[in-house]
Amino acid sequence: MNLKVGIIGVGHLGRIHLQQWLQIERVDVIGFFDPFDENAEKAIEMGAARFNSLEELINAADAIDIVSTTTAHYQIACLALQQKKHVFIEKPITHTLQEAQHLLQLIQEAGVKGQVGHVERFNPGFLSIKDYALNPLFIECHRLAQFNPRGTDVSVILDLMIHDIDIILSVVKSKVVNVAASGVAVVSESLDIANARLEFENGCVANITASRMALKKMRKIRFFQKDAYIGVDFLEKKSEICRLSDTAQENDWAIPLEIPNQATRYIHFEAPNVVDSNAIRTELSMFRDAIEQDIPCSVSFEDGYNALLVASEIYEQIIQKQKK
Secondary structure, three states, X not given: OOEEEEEXXXXXHHHHHHHHHOOOOOEEEEEEEOOOHHHHHHHHHOOOOEOOXXXXXXXXXXXXXXXXXXXXXXXXXXXXXXXXXXXXXXXXXXXXXXXXXXXXHHHHHHOOOEEEEOHHHXXXXXXXXXXXXXXXXXXXXXXXXXXXXXOOOOOHHHHHHHHHHXXXXXXXXXXEXXXXXXXXXXXXXXXXXXXXXXXXXXXXXXXXXXEOOOOOOEEEEEEEEOOEEEEEEOOOOEEEEEEEEOOOOOOOOEEEEOOOOOOOEEEXXXXXXXXXXXXXXXXXXXXXXXXXXXXOOOOEHHHHHHHHHHHHHHHHHHHXXXXX
């Protein structure tokens, strides 16, 4: 029996979700809810049915995909969880930590599946290094975008930086022990540029920069660890690995590294095989799989809460600095 999915919010991103759901097997898109007629008309043209109310759509669906504005996530998710419906919710999980904490409680009580749309986890470039042993000591992230009024209902931290926060937390299995941050609002009423330095209990340090005031896009993360550098370009969907070893294998392209008073070592360059895929379709398909197979979701509500926790601390640090 196919999974009955309802979509809440069919703006720019919501219509992308709709397009992908329509191509996923064992799924029936029963329709959508969106109070804005302009959005609704475009979704209807794609073949989706419009529901007149949130409650009507939630009651008819097995699973709800929430692609509304961030400030509405909590209210909609509460309604769905109270009806024991599975919930996919776009990042960030909610607008406040208190809201996210309550959703963690509600989903446990409901006994359903909940996934957060941290889509960069499914970027082909990042997936290409999933089998590589990552144990970074230093991480550097740059996520830059040209200004777009869409998304300015939240700060650049919740709009852009939270992608990299989630990626870092998924890689560094250690507790954040110190946060230092700065940022500024340039055009919108909320922060448009932010930088944060995260220090982890295991000694790893992450430096994260996010801006929606750039002239061109950039979405890169670099992991530095003992004898290796691993880079991922989320925009170009590719990765690279540079590692040091004591030997050069036959038919292996390597550059000798001469260091005084040390034995010669060799720099090896690798370009991991990237399997092209649509990251949104992948994350939605895995949400379907979690429901069908009764397995944990790939990005849980707890993961979403943890990313929001760090993002909130970064935001509060910046705001407190500005008050001084």
